Amino acid sequence: MRFVYPHYFRDFACTADKCPDTCCAGWQIVIDDDSLEHYEQYVGSFSKRLQKGIDWKQGCFKQDSKKRCSMLNEQNLCDMVLNMGENHLCRTCALYPRHEEEFEGLREWSLAISCPVAAKLVLTCEEPVRFDIEENDDDDPLIEEFDDFDFLLFTELEDAREVLYKIIRNREMPLADRMRRMLYLAKQLQTCVEENRISDMQAICAEADAGASDFQAICAEDDLEEIPDLSDPYERYEFLQENFSVFSKLELMREDWQEVLDAEQDMLAGGSANYAKVRKAFTEAMEQEKWWPIFHENYLMTFIYTYFCGAVYDDWIDTKVLLAVISQLFTEEFIMNLWQKQGSVTQDECVKMAYRYVREVEHSDLNLNAMEEYLHAVLFSPA
Numbered sequence: 001m002r003f004v005y006p007h008y009f010r011d012f013a014c015t016a017d018k019c020p021d022t023c024c025a026g027w028q029i030v031i032d033d034d035s036l037e038h039y040e041q042y043v044g045s046f047s048k049r050l051q052k053g054i055d056w057k058q059g060c061f062k063q064d065s066k067k068r069c070s071m072l073n074e075q076n077l078c079d080m081v082l083n084m085g086e087n088h089l090c091r092t093c094a095l096y097p098r099h100e101e102e103f104e105g106l107r108e109w110s111l112a113i114s115c116p117v118a119a120k121l122v123l124t125c126e127e128p129v130r131f132d133i134e135e136n137d138d139d140d141p142l143i144e145e146f147d148d149f150d151f152l153l154f155t156e157l158e159d160a161r162e163v164l165y166k167i168i169r170n171r172e173m174p175l176a177d178r179m180r181r182m183l184y185l186a187k188q189l190q191t192c193v194e195e196n197r198i199s200d201m202q203a204i205c206a207e208a209d210a211g212a213s214d215f216q217a218i219c220a221e222d223d224l225e226e227i228p229d230l231s232d233p234y235e236r237y238e239f240l241q242e243n244f245s246v247f248s249k250l251e252l253m254r255e256d257w258q259e260v261l262d263a264e265q266d267m268l269a270g271g272s273a274n275y276a277k278v279r280k281a282f283t284e285a286m287e288q289e290k291w292w293p294i295f296h297e298n299y300l301m302t303f304i305y306t307y308f309c310g311a312v313y314d315d316w317i318d319t320k321v322l323l324a325v326i327s328q329l330f331t332e333e334f335i336m337n338l339w340q341k342q343g344s345v346t347q348d349e350c351v352k353m354a355y356r357y358v359r360e361v362e363h364s365d366l367n368l369n370a371m372e373e374y375l376h377a378v379l380f381s382p383a
């Protein structure tokens with residue numbers, strides 16, 4: 001088995017009651033079957049409280065009216081840990097924010113940036129992320145679940161992801177151009193999959209890799225026209241306006257998120273000329289911040305690292321890349337609205353906006369699926 005970890009993975013430490021936004025509220029915590037069985041059989045002074053705090057039908061912890069987990073006390077500490085010990089935590093609680101993607105013979109670990117502490121660690125990391133690999137001789141315990149695993153496609157995806165990493169980090173190009181290039185590459189790879197030309201993916205990636213600083217030269221004019229030029233504020237505005245409706249398809253995880261969406265609604269309602277003016281002033285202001293480009297690169301990297309190779313299961317290569325790009329774009333928009341309201345924005349506020357966005361989009365399977373389905377449906381052909 002191979003295990004992959006970003007280099008900062010083991011630096012994470014939960015701050016528990018010092019956490020600015022606990023993960024034990026706001027969403028349903030599903031309990032795995034082994035833990036459910038263990039909780040059912042648990043005998044001890046805490047067993048009554050434990051039994052009462054579980055929704056046995058749904059297999060999750062109950063929540064109070066503020067969506068706080070039934071085990072969370074007033075001090076934002078977990079009563080189950082305090083009374084029973086950490087080793088009794090269910091899998092969800094024991095792992096979070098550590099996230100595992102499963103592929104045959106391989107597990108890729110990441111830190112979910114919906115956790116404020118993980119978000120800060122990941123998004124402010126100045127050192128380019130490295131991926132550490134560990135191996136052992138064990139067979140994959142889930143081998144039977146990978147009957148149809150397409151190794152050929154997966155290998156191509158792994159290689160393509162390396163090229164995407166290079167594009168993301170290429171500061172010779174403005175970020176908007178890098179994202180356009182990512183979308184272009186994704187579109188080419190998607191066409192290969194749809195036309196059953198997996199073997200062509202390698203040459204496309206090699207070409208994208210070699211043409212690192214000469215984007216126009218490697219792009220077919222017709223294809224390029226279909227991909228929005230995100231450095232043009234008017235095209236960017238149009239693209240955002242066309243896709244903002246995706247948020248109305250998602251369930252609201254936190255009530256206060258609506259304010260963020262309303263601010264964006266107002267910005268878009270103000271028209272493209274006003275948008276272009278605000279965007280120009282915002283871009284100029286943020287150019288002064290050394291951490292700003294790092295924040296975006298790390299944000300895009302985390303989406304691509306976590307989700308891109310999952311296309312081996314659904315063939316939605318372009319959707320995975322668009323998910324990263326749309327997330328970056330709207331998170332930046334939401335930050336711009338905050339900047340406009342306050343007259344400035346700090347690195348911590350940007351990190352906060354990112355983890356709030358990720359909580360809304362990632363922390364509900366329904367939302368993530370709805371987002372992916374929407375992106376897949378409209379991809380490059382907005383209504």
Ligand code: SF4
Binds near residue numbers: 014022023117118
């Ligand atoms: S969100 Fe992160 S830091 Fe906060 S309580 Fe949860 S795991 Fe700990």
